Structures are given as structure tokens and as C-alpha cells.
Amino acid sequence: MSKDKNENYLPILGNGERLIDSVSKKFVGGPATYPRTFEEAKTRVINQLKTVQKQIEAIPEENKMSEVILALRLNEKFLAKTYTPETFFKKTGFENIGSRRWIYDENKNTGKTNYSKLHFIKTDQENLLNLRDSLETGLISLTESFKNDVRKIEELSLLKTEEVIQGFGDEWTEGSVEFVLHPFEENNDTMLEKFKKRLLYFGVQEESLKIKSYDGGPTFVSALVKREVVDKIADFNPLRTVHPLKLEFFPQFRGEDGSEQGILPPIGKSISQIKVGVFDGGIESEHPFLKNFSKENQSIGSIALPEGIKHGTAVAGVVLYGDLNQYEKGEQLEDPVVFVESFRVLPVKNPRDLDLYEAIDFIENVVPSRHDIDVYNLSFGPVGPILDDEISRFTYALDMLAWNYQKLFVVAVGNDGQRPEPFNRIQAPADLVNGLGVGAYTYHSQNGSIERASYSCVGGGREGCKVKPDLCAFGGDSKYPMHLLNATNQNGVWLNAGTSFAAPIVSSKAAEILGRCNQFTPIVARALLIHAADNPNRVDNELGYGIINQKVEDILNCDTNKVTIIYSNSMNPTGLAKLPIPLPLNASIGTDVHLSWTIATSSKANALHVEDYTESAIEDTFYPHDKKYNFSKPGEKSYKLNIIDDASLIDELLNDGYSRSSLPVSGSAHQYQTELARRGEMKWDTVVKKWRNSRISTLENPFLVLHGMGRNGSTDRIDYAVIVTISVPRYEGNLYEAILNEYRVLEPIGIRNRNEIMINID
Known part of the structure; x- marks a missing residue:
């Protein structure tokens, strides 16, 4: 202004x-208190080593590598990173290749859950034997630091089957899943070949397999499998976890075509230099409200679906104009202050591929090449609550893109908010830590007050961004639906609701903030939006940091x-x-x-x-x-x-x-x-x-x-x-x-x- x-x-x-x-x-820290003496801890670890050595010997050769993965579980007093038993790892030759949360005591009667930390370690039988000899004979001089590290250990074991298999309901019988495998550096290809061979042996079709390895990170494998395959492959030792993947390509409620719009498209004398990237199902580029203010870029190599075009057109319309219901009948809209760059990533080529790996590959190729786009909107993702103990490839990919290329991803949190807990929790990739997960609010049917739309998924988030959703924008409901651009009836509106249509409101504001203030970065835009958000409870699991309904001028x-x-x-x-x-x-x-x-x-x-x-x-x-x-x-x-x-x-x-x-x-x-x-x-x-x-x-x-x-x-x-x-x-x-x-x-x-x-x- x-x-x-x-x-x-x-x-x-x-x-x-x-x-x-x-x-x-x-910085002053108090001395650590240990749960047991070294002599007590030593005896405990020796007995656990004897057990785990026998278990390793019993693993079939086709299910393990020469080095095996063990779980080293720490006592609850040693959660902090500073308590990682580095001396123990160095002395034993154990390689620390990852960690996750460990739920070691869950009392369903009191609702209390005790947490600690589990370290994944890679080692071989020789190192295990050397450690056991050192502890049993005492011939090797052990430092106080090493002894104290041993005192931190609660359990040394193999990962349990129920810790590998996560997120499957009793009703799940067949579908796409995502396997996460530990890194094996120069032996990664050998490990993968072994894993593929086991899957094929269990009847998995090779053409359904998709594999993505990240340098210094895990390997993600998606496949279409039956439930018995999940149970049989769970004891493959390099396997970290497996969880189901379910996708609703174009997540929204059953909308209906409304009456004539009653508003006029912009004249189109000018276009904005501020761009918002939209990954979705494509757009109707000839729609009079999109024609001059959007561009359909390269797309994934599949045939567009009408419902995808309808969803993507509605999302693009919200980026440009917000809810059309805010305008007066007969009003001619101004040329929008942002421009939509559309990338069709849905549907994927193979209709049986419900894992989104093709879409993620496409996104990972587009983002680094588009220096002119700082904000991207994603109103789709796999269905199902996030898991605290594992990360999905989609979330990890967006976080790394945001970090490497200084981009802001705005992601809808999902529409399962009415499901029983924990299935109402936010869905990937809205759990990203370097972007914004957006939920939906609507108005109370009786008093008109603002409230979370019942379908909008709730928090909390994961470690690294515990407050989710970050923000909520208007997403409507059956009583107060959003008025959206209609790809199939260009003179009418499409009445619908969903977090799909709340997210682009935030995407548009974030891009406008960056475009209106040249010195700002995506981190500043994210901070400003969260700072401007309003929640009567300050922060909660339903609205996150609050709602955004201000104009950009008001935020600034x-x-x-x-x-x-x-x-x-x-x-x-x-x-x-x-x-x-x-x-x-x-x-x-x-x-x-x-x-x-x-x-x-x-x-x-x-x-x-x-x-x-x-x-x-x-x-x-x-x-x-x-x-x-x-x-x-x-x-x-x-x-x-x-x-x-x-x-x-x-x-x-x-x-x-x-x-x-x-x-x-x-x-x-x-x-x-x-x-x-x-x-x-x-x-x-x-x-x-x-x-x-x-x-x-x-x-x-x-x-x-x-x-x-x-x-x-x-x-x-x-x-x-x-x-x-x-x-x-x-x-x-x-x-x-x-x-x-x-x-x-x-x-x-x-x-x-x-x-x-x-x-x-x-």
C-alpha cells in the first residue's frame, strides 16, 4: 500500500x-543420576548380549547382512542428545545409524506413557563378542566415561516386530506400503537386492516396486503387498519400519454445483510478478477467471482426470481470489495480486500406484529449477495419521527442498478430523518442520463464532514442530460452503469444503508478503503469518497458532x-x-x-x-x-x-x-x-x-x-x-x-x- x-x-x-x-x-547442568551401579549394569548388559547373539545366529542368511542392526535403548533419564553414549560407541566399534522414540511403559488405565530413546546401531558378531569379553573378564581397562555409558543402557536387543510394523489397522488386508530401510553405505545396493529378492519370493510384483535412496539418509521403498507379506518381511534385519500408504487423489467432500457466479472476471490489463506454485490435478487454463492469471506447466506423464482438473481449478481460484462468496453480485474482480504456476502431478501414470513416488520425484525435479517461485501449495497427500516414530518420504523430501532451496511449502493437513483418535491426526506431508501445515475453520451454526471445521485434522505435530496445524484458514462446511471456481460449468460456482481450499488462502498471503517486501525471506513470511494468527486459546491442537483472516496489508x-x-x-x-x-x-x-x-x-x-x-x-x-x-x-x-x-x-x-x-x-x-x-x-x-x-x-x-x-x-x-x-x-x-x-x-x-x-x- x-x-x-x-x-x-x-x-x-x-x-x-x-x-x-x-x-x-x-550454561550450568547438574550431575547425571544413574539408575544402577556399573556392576549391576554390566551384569544386565552381559545377559542381554548372550540373548541377542543367539537371536542373530537364528536369523536366516537371506534376512540379514554381515553387519546387523540392533536397538540400544536408554534409560528414561538420558533423553537429551548430550547423553548419547558416544564413548560406548567408539570403544565397541558400534556405528550409531539413527534413533527414534521408545515407548517402554504404557499404562492404559492411568493414561500415562513413559518415553525414552532408542538408538539403532550397526555392528557384527565379532564386536559383540569383544564387548562381552571386555565386560566379563575385566582384563581391558575401562574408563569412567565408558562405565557411565553402560549404566545408561536399559536394553540391548533386536527390534521387535510390533516396532517394525506401524499404522496398520485390523481391517487392512492389501494395499500400498512404504518400507524404510537403514543405510548401508557402499553395501546399500547389495542390501536392496536382498530385500527385493525376499519381496519377490513372497509374491510381490516387481513392477509395483519403487525405490528412492537419499545420501546419508534412509532408503524408501514402496510396493503393493498383501498383509501376509508385511508379516513375513518384518524380520528382515535392515528393515527399520513399514507403514501403509493410502491416497485420495483429490481430497474434498462431495460438493455440488451452485448457481451462476454473479461476478465478472477481471479485465486482465495487468498480471502480477508474484507467483505461487500449485502442485495438484491440473487446471482448466481457458477458464475466464484463470486464463490471464495462470499457466499450466509441464506435467507428470499421465492422462488428466476431470475430477483432478476440477480440484486443481478450484485450488488455483482460491490462490487468486479466495472464497468467491466474499464478492458482491455483479462485481467485476480486480486483476489478482498473485499469479498461479500450475504443475499437474496427479493422477500418477499407473492407477495402481497409490504411493505418490512419481509425484514426489516430479516435485524434486521442478523446485530446484524454478528460481522465480518461492511458495508452493500442496492440497493432497497420503491418507492416514502421521507416526511419531517414523517419517514419510513425502515429508522428508519437502523439508529437504525447503532447506536446500529456501522455499516455503504450504500443505493441507487432511480431512479426517471426525475420525476417532488417533486417526484424526494430521497427515503427511503437513507434518513438515520447514513449512506450514494448514487446517480449516468454519462458523458455529448457532452463534456464528469461529471454530475448527469438524473434518479438519488435529495436532499435535512431530518432534521438531510440535504445534500442528500451524495455522487455519476458512475452509467451510456443509452449512457455510466455500464458493469455488467450477471447471465444468465456467459460469457457475462449485460449493465445497475442505482443508484443500484453506491451504491456498495461506499460500497466497505468504507469496504476497514476499512479493510486497523484497527484503523478506520465506522464513520471515512463515514467522509473520504465525505471529499474526489469532487463537482465543493462544495455541491448541485444533487451530494451532490460530486463524488467518487478515489482509496482507493488515499483517504488515x-x-x-x-x-x-x-x-x-x-x-x-x-x-x-x-x-x-x-x-x-x-x-x-x-x-x-x-x-x-x-x-x-x-x-x-x-x-x-x-x-x-x-x-x-x-x-x-x-x-x-x-x-x-x-x-x-x-x-x-x-x-x-x-x-x-x-x-x-x-x-x-x-x-x-x-x-x-x-x-x-x-x-x-x-x-x-x-x-x-x-x-x-x-x-x-x-x-x-x-x-x-x-x-x-x-x-x-x-x-x-x-x-x-x-x-x-x-x-x-x-x-x-x-x-x-x-x-x-x-x-x-x-x-x-x-x-x-x-x-x-x-x-x-x-x-x-x-x-x-x-x-x-x-
Whole structure:
């Protein structure tokens, strides 16, 4: 929006990264407590080794390699990455090739579930024999570090059949499945040939097999199999897991053709330079509402289906115009501010191939080559809830594309929200950690309040992005259906509902944010949308961080007493950064201050370590007052004192042996806690959103400290965006001007107006 059109428009403030300063901080951890002595642990591990050695000998040669995969399960006290038994692995020659969550005690009566971590290790019989000899004879000197690692071990065993087979209901008899195989480096081809041979032996048709290996990652194999094949192949030792794949090509409800649209297509004098990629079932490119504002690109090598064209046309129409019901009868629409680049990826060539591997291959080829598209919409995916202990190829592929090419994928979460728990949980690939999973909201049939559409799948998400859906947009229902472009009746509307049509609303806004603000990245756009989302419960499993129903101009706007600042930067793992929150000291604020902040990062994903899926993250700590510090002395009372007001007392304490904390007293903030979040403290999530309401007397030069974290050997720099909003609802002055006057490095962001993003085509 140009300043000429609205003098009162106050763009959000940029250049927050210019305020960032370095900082040092001490990290103090308490000593670990072990569940048993070394002698007790040693005896336990020796007995387990004897059992597992016999089990390995009993595995038929056709079901194993020279090296075997074992499960090393840790005691529940050692979940954190810092407790990985690295000394044990190094001493024994065991190769740690992955990890997942381990449910070791589930009490259905109390509803309590105990979790720990399972490491997949690759070794051979010789290494197992050497370890056993070392423990039994004690002839080899064992370090304290090694002994402590042994004390962490709860169980050393083969993976159990029920841990391999996941997500199959009793009614499942035949269908497409996805096998996930452990990496075997230079022996990967040999392992795959062995696996294929077993499948063929069990009657699987070779033409149904599709295989995708990732460097440094797992191998995914899809196949059409019967239930007995799943049961028979489960003891193939390099097999990590198998889960069913079911696809509804064009997921939506049984819609109906509505009446005449009553609105007129845009004149088409100009087209937007802002593009949204749409992977779907194709579009009716000659539709008058699409003709000048979309392009059908190369497609998968199959014949288009009418229902696919209908679905893709409706999705493209939502990207361009939103819900058509918002327009007045007889209204001629403006040329849309985004442009649709359509890629038909459905249906796949073989109608029996219900695994989407062809579509994923196609997406992996398109995205790196299209430098002009930053946002992609996906309103399709396999049916069925995500599994915490495994990742699907589709999710992993999108996360890696987002990481490698700095793209934003917006994915519908699925329409099984009315199914019983856990089958109502979000569906892949909406569980991606570097993108947005979008659910649908509608209106209560009696009071008109906003609520989750009953069909919209619920959270939580997986480790790395526990809040899902990320956002919800209007998706309609039977009482309040969406009015969509109709490919089969171009003069009428198609009445329908679904998360398929909520996702493109968010895709369009994300692309417009990037197109209107040249300096923004997809991470900034993701952070802004989540920060702008509104949920009366702040965050929950139904609406996620909340609904998006604002225009882009509103998202990018401030008020005189509510100001938003953007910080966009990068840091190294283990790095520290101090982000001042620009609360002006000279503004004479006398009322409560409401602070909120959202942090978004992009992380390399690791499909081998599902429990540690994100390899990097940022931990934040809030400090409300830069003059208040902790003063402590072992065995004595501690004090929280102001270094200016309490200077005399501080001198006495320091002379008496007290020490001052390296940073001021930290403050707590409101944040969302799911069962998964309580277990992992959201520490490794790519998005965090928090709130803090404070009396002005408790705030002076408040700031955040960001701590970069890397794991699984990651040394990659961490790109991040932080959005901070300062709100003083009862402030009678102009907070916006006060911040700009006191923090002169901040500037209103430059927002391109409509004329700057449109190209005339006369």
C-alpha cells in the first residue's frame, strides 16, 4: 500500500537485526543420576548380549547382512542428545545409524506413557563378542566415561516386530506400503537386492516396486503387498519400519454445483510478478477467471482426470481470489495480486500406484529449477495419521527442498478430523518442520463464532514442530460452503469444503508478503503469518497458532500503541545473540505492557534420527530488566538486586564472597505445552511463539538472548526470523513514533504498492 493512499498506514518496523549484540552466558547442568551401579549394569548388559547373539545366529542368511542392526535403548533419564553414549560407541566399534522414540511403559488405565530413546546401531558378531569379553573378564581397562555409558543402557536387543510394523489397522488386508530401510553405505545396493529378492519370493510384483535412496539418509521403498507379506518381511534385519500408504487423489467432500457466479472476471490489463506454485490435478487454463492469471506447466506423464482438473481449478481460484462468496453480485474482480504456476502431478501414470513416488520425484525435479517461485501449495497427500516414530518420504523430501532451496511449502493437513483418535491426526506431508501445515475453520451454526471445521485434522505435530496445524484458514462446511471456481460449468460456482481450499488462502498471503517486501525471506513470511494468527486459546491442537483472516496489508501494519519489529539474521550452532526489545524509556508509559514474540528457523532434517529430526534450533530466554541480577553464595540465601538502586548492599555481598550472575534475572513467558512439548520442552522446534504481560515497573531495556543449537554433528549456520510486538493498549501517546525516535536504526519496511508488482499486458 502506498503512503499516498493512506497517510495513517504504519508499516511494521524492519532492521531489528541492527540492534543485535553479542553476549556471553554460562550454561550450568547438574550431575547425571544413574539408575544402577556399573556392576549391576554390566551384569544386565552381559545377559542381554548372550540373548541377542543367539537371536542373530537364528536369523536366516537371506534376512540379514554381515553387519546387523540392533536397538540400544536408554534409560528414561538420558533423553537429551548430550547423553548419547558416544564413548560406548567408539570403544565397541558400534556405528550409531539413527534413533527414534521408545515407548517402554504404557499404562492404559492411568493414561500415562513413559518415553525414552532408542538408538539403532550397526555392528557384527565379532564386536559383540569383544564387548562381552571386555565386560566379563575385566582384563581391558575401562574408563569412567565408558562405565557411565553402560549404566545408561536399559536394553540391548533386536527390534521387535510390533516396532517394525506401524499404522496398520485390523481391517487392512492389501494395499500400498512404504518400507524404510537403514543405510548401508557402499553395501546399500547389495542390501536392496536382498530385500527385493525376499519381496519377490513372497509374491510381490516387481513392477509395483519403487525405490528412492537419499545420501546419508534412509532408503524408501514402496510396493503393493498383501498383509501376509508385511508379516513375513518384518524380520528382515535392515528393515527399520513399514507403514501403509493410502491416497485420495483429490481430497474434498462431495460438493455440488451452485448457481451462476454473479461476478465478472477481471479485465486482465495487468498480471502480477508474484507467483505461487500449485502442485495438484491440473487446471482448466481457458477458464475466464484463470486464463490471464495462470499457466499450466509441464506435467507428470499421465492422462488428466476431470475430477483432478476440477480440484486443481478450484485450488488455483482460491490462490487468486479466495472464497468467491466474499464478492458482491455483479462485481467485476480486480486483476489478482498473485499469479498461479500450475504443475499437474496427479493422477500418477499407473492407477495402481497409490504411493505418490512419481509425484514426489516430479516435485524434486521442478523446485530446484524454478528460481522465480518461492511458495508452493500442496492440497493432497497420503491418507492416514502421521507416526511419531517414523517419517514419510513425502515429508522428508519437502523439508529437504525447503532447506536446500529456501522455499516455503504450504500443505493441507487432511480431512479426517471426525475420525476417532488417533486417526484424526494430521497427515503427511503437513507434518513438515520447514513449512506450514494448514487446517480449516468454519462458523458455529448457532452463534456464528469461529471454530475448527469438524473434518479438519488435529495436532499435535512431530518432534521438531510440535504445534500442528500451524495455522487455519476458512475452509467451510456443509452449512457455510466455500464458493469455488467450477471447471465444468465456467459460469457457475462449485460449493465445497475442505482443508484443500484453506491451504491456498495461506499460500497466497505468504507469496504476497514476499512479493510486497523484497527484503523478506520465506522464513520471515512463515514467522509473520504465525505471529499474526489469532487463537482465543493462544495455541491448541485444533487451530494451532490460530486463524488467518487478515489482509496482507493488515499483517504488515502497526497501530500507534501496538508496534511490531522484525529481526532477520543467522547464527552459528552454540552461538549467542542479544536482541533488545525496543521499549522506549522516554515514552512515560504508566500502564501494563504486552509483549509477544515468534521465532522461526529453518533446519536441515535427519530422517535417520526421527527423535532428533531437526538438526538445529534456537533457544530463547527473556530478560525483563537489564539492571536486576542474581547474587548467590553456596549455602547462603540468594538475592535479586538492582545494580543501581542496591549498589551499597551489592558491595557488601561481593566482599562477603557472593557472586553476580553473568546475565540479569530471566523472566518466564506463556507458551504452549502439549504432551510432546512437556517431554521435549519445544527446545528443538523450528517455531516458538510466546507471550508476556508485565507491569511497566518490572521492565527496563528488556531483551531476548538467542542460543543457537546444533546436533547430529551439524555445523550449518542457522537462519532465523524473530517477530516482536510491543503493545500498550491504554497508552495515550504515540508508541510507534517514540520507538522510531529512540531507536533510529529501525525503519518502516518498504512495501511495494500494487502498481509496482503488476505488469501491464496491453
